[in-house]
Amino acid sequence: MSIAPSSPGPAETDSPWAPLAGRVFRALWIAQLVSNTGSWMQTVGAQWLLVGHGAAVVTLVQTAASLPVVLLALPSGVAADRFDRRSVLLAAQFAMLAVSGVLAALAFADALTPTLLLVLTFALGCGTALMGPAWQAIQPELVERRRLGQAAALGAVNMNLARAVGPALGGAVVAATGAGWVFAFNAASYLGIAAVLVLWRRPPAAGPAAGRERLVAALYAGRRYVWNAPGVRRVLLRTLLFVPGGAALWALLPLSASRTLGLGSGGYGLLLGAVGLGAVAGAFVLPRVRRVLGANGTLVAGALVFAGVPAVLATVRVPWLAAVALLPAGLAWIAVLATLNAAVQTRLPGWVRARGLAVYLMVFQGGQALAAPLWGALADRAGLRACLLAACAVSLLGAASVRRWPLHDAEGIDPAPADHWPTPPLVFEPGEADGPVLVSVVYRVPADDRAEFTDRMRRVARSRRRTGAVDWGLYQDGDDPERFVETYLVATWAEHRAQHRVRLTATDRRHEERARELLVPGTLPEVTHAFDTASGPVVPDGPDPRVPGSGDTDTDTDTDPSLGSGSGSGISG
CATH class of the missing domain: 3.30.70.100 (Alpha-Beta Plaits)
Known part of the structure; x- marks a missing residue:
């Protein structure tokens, strides 16, 4: 049995769910939902195991998960452009399955120390870093270019739907049986994506784009492209200006749940579930929001919401009020991520797409990896309330900066290949390495x-x-x-x-x-x-x-x- 791609009909163009009409995209989306649910269950288990070790240690979970993307994103992008992207994705799935299995075994044996937990979380992050560019780069093979924005939004819906379910499940499982079972479920969850990838009949024309480029040359080519593409650079700048304020919420929420709201692991899971529900609801209104506000207006609105949520968490002591405040945070998160992701996807040609997306992921995840421990250190030194108010101010500055550095208009950008240079008629054939x-x-x-x-x-x-x-x-x-x-x-x-x-x-x-x-x-x-x-x-x-x-x-x-x-x-x- 194999899965062949299919194209949605024209009547579905305006539907936010139109990309799900494609069989491969739909199958991968469902498998990814299961995997993301396992990841959120594991995140709750890992963070809750470290709550008693101080704010800085708790926020290191986010750093350990995100830092590998900073270190490995570009090599992973080169791998995704040089080799078959399905093979790269399969290798990442089996590597993460193995690491999650080790985590589960150590947790069941009661041998999982904070250091081991962070090291293995870092190893899982390495798998995510290997997977990220290839996963993003296959999206144009699964959906039409005009629907990339919808596909990006559905990817964010997937993550946040898992955020709505996974933390609540994870918190309940941790409270009832301990962290070992959430790690075990996460290990099994990678098998679904692997199965879909094995069955996918990828078109032969969608082979590696970088061909026989050597590693160093391919790295330089990716960096050179991004540096000389003003539209891509502006997306990266907007990402860098949004991430620090956004990262504060994810880094400090477990501390707010335990210290300010007096909740246990189950209550923390429910707070994350509120964010996920807001994101899922946002998928229905996001197309209309983008039509009314445009890409830059959506970024401003998202940053303003992320400025308001930490301010609420800094002042309220009632759990249900905090949960209500987190609902629009989910909507804002999906709106900003879908806008940035679609912007970078539509500006990159196929030959360098994975490397360009690797740089985007490096900026996004790297911003979170660097910001999270800084927020944790500030919370330990100045107090949680002052730290949340500082995060509010950072998000407000990010919103104000859109007027000065907006996203460039993408209407004039067409990354489709143009074979308009004939082969130069030389009187001899140079070697591949001859030059300059x-x-x-x-x-x-x-x-x-x-x-x-x-x-x-x-x-x-x-x-x-x-x-x-x-x-x-x-x-x-x-x-x-x-x-x-x-x-x-x-x-x-x-x-x-x-x-x-x-x-x-x-x-x-x-x-x-x-x-x-x-x-x-x-x-x-x-x-x-x-x-x-x-x-x-x-x-x-x-x-x-x-x-x-x-x-x-x-x-x-x-x-x-x-x-x-x-x-x-x-x-x-």
Whole structure:
């Protein structure tokens, strides 16, 4: 038996549940719900075992779970881009199953010390770090691009529905039988996702995007893309400004439950359940909220809610009032996470998607990992009430910052591949590792259009750097002001071939077209590929019998015949 993907019908486009019409997405969503429920049961068990050891120790559970993402997100993103993503996900599931099994065995043997608990929680976080980029990167394979926002919202609903059920179950189980059984349930919960992945018939075209990229080169390519993608950088900034205030709630809630509200593990589970119920309810109203407020308005509203909840927890002593205050926290959490997740998904092309998502997860989880112990230390030093009020102030600052640093409009971004660069017709075939490669493109621009041409080429520069260039320049000829020379350096021939084959997007093509609209009518860009010969000749010994004079040069010049004035075709290098 196998599971093949299916596409929802057009009539379901506006439904927040439309992605669930796809069989693979639906099966994985259900399996993930079971797994997330187990994870929340385990979180309650772990945090409650440490409540008597001080605020700083309790908050270290969140740090131990999140810190591996900071350390391993980029290598995990490279793995998800280089290898089959289903295989990566299966490896992560079985690794987490094994660690959870060890946790359960130690708990049953009454041998689980705080140090061992934190170390094994860190190991589970390593599995989550390996899984995260691959899990996010397969979403566009399971749902249509226009429904990625709905899929992201359903992912957040999944987590928060599990938050509504798991903590209450976990608290009851811990109170009745001890922590060992919640760890055991979590171990078994990974089998469901593994079963669905084994049965999934993944399309052959959805294979590894990074191909034969080496690890270090792939890491640099991912970092370079993110750094030169302003839209992705802005999503990361908004994430970084939201997470510290949001992390305070999760880090300090068990302390509020035990110290301020006088609740046990079951009561703490019910408080987390209130957050989950709010998130599930939020799934119904989120599409309307986004239509009314837009992406940036949703971020402001979410941050304001997260400013109000800690203020309520700092002042109330009645458990049911605290639970009511936590309901909108769930809605705000799902709204912000779905908005940020959809924003980064829609801005990343397939070849670097897992690495870009790895950076996003690194910022998100890293912010939580670093903020949680700081909130715990502040609670120990200044008191829980003062710490909660400080978290309120941080969230208010995050809301105010949206006006200064909003998300960029994504309407003009199209990450679909654009195969508009023909293979450069060199007189010899360089090796994959040959380089660096200096690509030069000569343009002729009328006097009246030179300033506008220079301005449009700035976007082309970012495109070159995103896709592989380590250096870029645009020069005007001092003897011929109409002549402009663009140069960019690519580390290896393999990197430059990747630019030709998989890395350019429809957005890159549009930027090139807009710059070339300003060329002198009837002129064509002239493209040159030159290779560094400092470490030895790139051209093989002896002439190429197919090409006269091919043994005399390591530079190739070509006037791209596919380029007409304003034709919209791309340059050949």
